[in-house]
Amino acid sequence: MQAPFDFQTLFELSPNPYMLVDRELRYVTANAAYLRITASRLEDLVGRTIFEAFPHDPSDPANASTRMLRDSFDRVLTQRARDTLALIPYRVPRQTEGGVVVEERFWSATHTPLLDGRGEVAFILQHTVDVTELQQLKQAARDVEPPRDASVSRTQLMGGVFARAQAVQEANLALDDERRHLRRLFEQAPGFMCSLRGPDHVFELVNRAYLQLVGHRDLLGKPVRDALPEVDGQGFFELLDRVFTSGEPFVGHSMRVNLQREPGGPLVEAFVDLVYQPVVEADGSVSGIFVQGHDMTAQKRAEEELARHREHLEELVRERTRALEESESERRQTEAALLQAQKMEAVGKLTGGVAHDFNNLLQVVSGNLQLLQRDTVGDARAQRRLEMALGAVERGARLASQLLAFARRQPLAPTVLNLGRLVRDMDDLLRRALGEDVEVETVIAGGLWNTSADRNQLENVILNLAINARDAMDGRGRLTIEAGNAMLDDHYAMLHPEVTAGQYVLLAISDTGTGMTPEVMQRAFEPFFTTKPEGRGTGLGLSMVYGFVKQSGGHVKIYSELGHGTSIKIYLPRSFQAAAQPAESGPGQVEGGTETILVVEDDDAVRATVVEVLTELGYRVLKAHDGQSALAVIQSGLAVDLLFTDVVMPGPVRSPELARLAKAHLPDIEVLFTSGYTENAIVHGGRLDPGVSLLSKPYRREDLARKLRALLRGREQRLTAKPHRAPAPGDAQVKGALRILLVEDDADIRESASELMVDLGHTVRAVESAEAASEALAEEPFDLLFTDVTLPGQSGVVLAREAARRHPALRIIIASGDSRALSGEDGQALLGRVVLLPKPYDLNQMERALEQAATEATPAARTRPA
Incomplete structure (x- = not known):
C-alpha cells in the first residue's frame, strides 16, 4: 500500500539527527535535526568531507576523536556492515544565546552502509545522539565519594552506569582490534x-x-x-x-x-x-x-620431474654400462662391417668391370637370335629353339642386372610415386605369380606420403620378395603387404649408422613361413647366399633388394623368428612433390620409321647387329666406331635425326661430350644412350642425369623400336610446334661474311679486334662509344653488334638492349672481363639473345663466338635504318 507521504519528508521531520555521506565521506545530505545540533547550513556541507566540515581540532588533524570516527567509517567500507560508536567526544558548533560557539560534546553514533547492485558500499547513513549531559552526570558521580550508608543518590547511579558503558566500549574496541588482527592473519596465511x-x-x-x-x-x-x-x-x-x-x-x-x-x-x-x-x-x-x-601441486610436479630425470639418468648409466661392456663386441662388429663393405666394394668393381663386355656379348647373341626368328618364320622347331635361347639371354641379363643392383651401380630413373597406388596396381600380377593357395592381404594407411623411386625396379623388388615369401611358405599361407608413413628418429639412426633420421614411407612384406635363424638373417643380404635347394635360386634376390634400397637413399630391415614367419621392412625417403602419373606401357605394335639414325658403337659385332635391326625397321642408318668419327659425321652437314650411342667408348670424345656437341650443332637432334654398365658418365648419385634417355643392354628388338619411336615422335611434335618463318633476304649472307659494328673505347683493343674480324673474312665498322654506335645503326644495316660493356657514356649492355629492341634480327656479342656483366636488369632482358665473350680473347675464341652468335640467334635480314 502506498504511504501517505514520501520518505524524504520522513527523513526531514525526524527528531533524530541523520546525515548521508558517500564512499569518499563527502556530505550528500542531512536532515533538519542534524543541521540544528551542529549549527550548520546544508549548502555549506554538501560536497565537503566530514573532517573538512568538522575538523574537531584543526591544530591536530590526527587526534584520537578523529581516529575513532575514521576507523568506524573504514570498518563499514571494508566489512559492509553496521558499526556503532557507543561514546565519542567531538567538537562541533552549537547555537547559544550568545551566538555560535564551538564546544566539545559527547556523542553516540551508528553508521549504516547502503549497498549498490554489486554489493559494494555506495553511501553511509549516520545517526547520532548527543549524550553530553549524561557524560557530565557520570563525571559528577566520579567527583562525589560514594556514601557509606544504604542510600545512593540518582546522580551517583547514573555515573556508575556511564562508567560501565565506557568500560564496555573500551573492551569492544580491544576485541575489535584483536578480531581485525586475527582476520588479517587468516586472510594472509600461506596455507x-x-x-x-x-x-x-x-x-x-x-x-x-x-x-x-x-x-x-x-x-x-x-x-x-x-x-x-x-x-x-x-x-x-x-x-x-x-x-x-x-x-x-x-x-x-x-x-x-x-x-x-x-x-x-x-x-x-x-x-x-x-x-x-x-x-x-x-x-x-x-x-x-x-x-x-x-x-602441493608444484612440489608434486617437481618430484615427478625429478623422478623422471633420475630414471632417465639411471637408464643412461645402464646404457653406458652396457656400451662399455659391449665395446669390444662393437669393435669386432665394426671390423666385420668394414670387411663386408670392402668385400661388397670389390664385388661391385668386379661386377662393373665385366658387365659391359658381358652385356655386349648378350646383345650380339640376342640381336642375332631375333633376326633369325624373322628368317625362320614357319619352322616351328627352329622357333622353339630360338625361344629357348632368347630365354637364356634374358636370364643372363637378369643376372647381370641383379649384380649391378647389389653393387648399387644400376642406372635408376626415379619418379615421384604413391606406394599404395603402385601396390594396388600390382594386385593381379602378384596373385597370378603366387598362386591360389597364397592369401594376399594389402593394408594401405590413410594419408600416405609420396616417395621418389624407380618404378620398374620397385615393382621388381615387391615381386621378388613376394616370390621369396611364397617359397618360404611352401606355396601355402598368408602374405601381407603394408604401406604406411614412418619416422626414423635420432635414436634409431644412432643404432643404425647407415640411416639418416627423418620421414620415410614404409613398405612391409610379411609371410607366415618358416622364418629365419639369426645366422641366416645375418647373411641374408650377401650375394650368392641362399637356403634354397640347388637350382632353385641364385642367391641374388635379397642382395638386389638391398642394393636398390640403399641406392635409393633408403633403409631395409629383416624381422624374423624361426617357425613364425618373416617381415621385411623397406623405408624409402619421403618426397614432398606430387606423384607423377605412370606412363602407359602397353605392348602395342612394333613400328619403324624413315628417319636417319647415327649408330655409335665400338664393338663391331654389336654395331653390325644394331645396324641390321634398324635397317629392317626402315630407318636410314649411319654408323661410327667412336665419338670422334661420329662428331665428324655430324659436322659434315648430313641430316641426322637421332644419335644412338654406347656410353662406354674409346677415344678422346666421350659419349656425354659427343651428345652435347651434337646438340650444339643440331639443336633438334634426339640422343639415346645404351650400355650394359654406365659407370659415372650419365649416372650420378645412382640416378640418371636429368633429360637423359637410356636403353640398357641387352635389349630386345621390340624395346629398341618402341624407344626410338617415342623419342622421334616427341621430336616431331616439337618441330611442329615451332612457328613457321619464311626465309629472309639476308639469310644467305649471314652464313658467310658478316657486316659487324664494333664498339670499343680502347683504341688498341679496337684496332686489334678489327684486324681479327677482317682476318676472318668479315666487314667491320669500328666506333668508340654507344652514342656513335646508335648513329651507325641508324645509317646502315649490320648483321652483328660486337660491343664492350664499359664505355665512356652509355654502357654496352644498355646499348645492346636498345639495339635488340629496334633491330630484332641483329646478332649481339658482348665482350667483358666480368662474368656478371648480364646480372643487372638490362642484362637479364638480353639472356638467350646475346653471346658473352670473356676478355681477354684470342682469334679462335672470337671465331667460335661469331659462329655461335650466327647459329643460335634467330636468322633474319640485316638491320635497316630505323
Missing part, C-alpha cells in the same frame, strides 16, 4: 583455510589461498556439496562426514583432487596436504570443521 558449520558443512569463512585453490567463486553460506559439485565422487565429502560424526581429525598427504577453477572450464588436477579438525563445543558436541592445508 588454505576455511571454516565449515554444521552437518552440511556450510562455508562460514574462507581465506585467499583457499579461493586460489578452488577458483574464485561465491562460497560463503553454501554447503560444500553445492559450492564444489565437481568434487563429488572423489572421497572428500565422505571424509568430512566421518570427521563431523566421529569427532576425530583427519590428516591427508598428497591427496589428488580435480577442480573446476573456471565456470565451464576443464577439470584441473591438484595435490594437497590437508587437516580436517573438528570444532568441539563445551558440551562435547561437534559444531563444525576447520580445514587447513597446503597446495
